[in-house]
Amino acid sequence: MHFLHTADIHLGKTYRTSTNEFERYEDFFRVLGRIVTDAIAEQVDFVLIAGDLFHTGQILPRTFARTIETLQPLKDAGIPCIAVEGNHDWIHRRDSISWMEALSQMGYINLLRPARTEDGGYRFDPFDPETGSGGHIEIKGINIYGLGYIGTQAGNHVARICEAVTTDNNLLLFHVGVWTYSPVEIGNMQPDEALPLAERFSYVALGHGHKPYVITTPEGRPYALNPGAPERVNFGEEKYDKGYFLVSVTDGTYHHEFRPTTPRPMLVVTANLDGSENAEQALDTFRNQITEQVCHLSDERRPLLEVRLTGRVAFHPFELGRERLRLALDEICSPLHLEIKNHLSLVTRSGTGEDIKRSLAEIERDVLGELISANSGYKERKDELVSLALAIRDQVLKGDIEGEELLGLLSREP
Incomplete structure (x- = not known):
């Protein structure tokens, strides 16, 4: 028996403010296609996707079509793909069917989602291929249970999860991080909260954090594993290993x-x-x-680049604009996507001869504050509106935000 364990694919992720939007969009389908090819070549018994197949719950129809196209060889090979929902997959409008549910009903994945009992416990009903729903599926003697993202209180649910499982040879598919291992800040449980899972499940297939890690019992047995994201999703992941786990099972x-x-x-x-x-x-x-720092690149693909500008300068930081820097970078490495963090400080002389240092962030806040305060109706809320304007600016520049999210920022309670 052997299987493939992956997570956090983030299909549909791109940079919508970039002219190279489609090329970045395709990166995530390429890596999933490679994983599907490897699964078929290894003749695995099943594939596990531990959440965040999609980058957002509200995907474009073309993303759904490309997902079907990419998973089709796995379906044709008769290899079950078992999945749970991550925090990115979750659709908040529960009166509508999610894209994950649609994939399950069409037979491209087996989406596992437990039911809840009246006293707050869990019930893992057998997976029904006709409806594409259920919380438990058995494949060649291994009982696979699925639990998607349940938020920051995940550790409090461990006892109820274990109580609901009465079989042997168990595997749990769970979109959650574990503190000290996971690089994410929310949706984690403490290591001591996760440990009881080792008594009920021989293998806990984790997702959520994009950095791979393996958690062992006090005796040294690996029991919970997170493969991380197979593609680099966000800046900060540039030094993480990227891949998936190929797992074999011999005598339990x-x-x-x-x-x-x-x-x-x-x-x-x-x-x-x-x-x-x-x-x-x-x-x-x-x-x-910059040339010195990127000269080691051997990959022919255009890089994703974040540039941080630091230091005290004698000219206004606005003079070193984004377009000017982009043109210079195009000559050096032609980045597919560019983010600039301008931390330059303007140094001027006061009347007393003392140096006054002002950062670009301070200058921006002052300019926005003056513009907002010009309307007396907004003066009392100047600080709040300045922060909101800068938050929207940052999200738009990153090119990684949906229209509904922007509207959510704009429609916050006063």
Whole structure:
């Protein structure tokens, strides 16, 4: 018996403000296609997807069509794909069927979701292929239970999960992180809260955090594993290993092997422009420092690049605009997507001869504050509206936000 365990695919992710939107969009389908190909080549008994197949619950129809196209070879090979919902998959309008439910009803995945009892417990009903629903499925003697994302109180549910399982040879598919291992800040449980799962389940297939890790019992037995995301989803993941687990089961013992994938190169670089007297001098320094930091790239694919500007300069930071920096970077490495973090400080002289340092963030807040305060009706809420404007600006520049999310920011309670 052997199976493939992956998670956090994030299909549909792209940068909507970028001219290279489609190329980045395809990255996530390419990596899923590679995983499907590997699963067929290894003739696995099943594939596990531990949540966040999609980047958002409200996907585009073309994303659904591409998902079907990518999973079709797995279905044709007769390899079951068992999945649970992650926090990104969840559709908040429960009067509508989710895309995950649709995939399950069409037979491309077996979506596991438990029922709840009147006293707050769990009930893992057998999976029904006719309806595409259920909480438990048995494949070649292994009982697979599924539980999607249940939020920050996941640790409090462990006892009820274990109580609901009465079979042997159990595997749990669970979209949750474990503190000290998971890099995410929400949706985690403590290691001591997770440990009782080891008594009921031989293998706990985790998702949620995009960094791979393996958790062992005090005796040293691996029991909970998170493969991380196979593609780099966000900046901050540039140094994480990327891949999935290929797991074999022999006489009830699980042996895992981490299989690496080939994500698009992602770099976070810093340009220290301290002491620059003018924008031209700063731009020359910028070119030299960035070239030195990206010269080691051997991947022919255009990188995802985050640039951080630091230092005290004698010119207004606005002079070193995004377009000017982008043109310089196009000559150096032609990034597929660019994010600029401008932490430059403007140094001026006061009447007493003392240096006054003002960051770009401070200047932006002051300018926005003056514009908002010009309308007396907004003056009392100046700080709140400035923060809201900057939050919207940051999300739009990242190109990673849906229209509904922007409307949610704009429609916050006063």
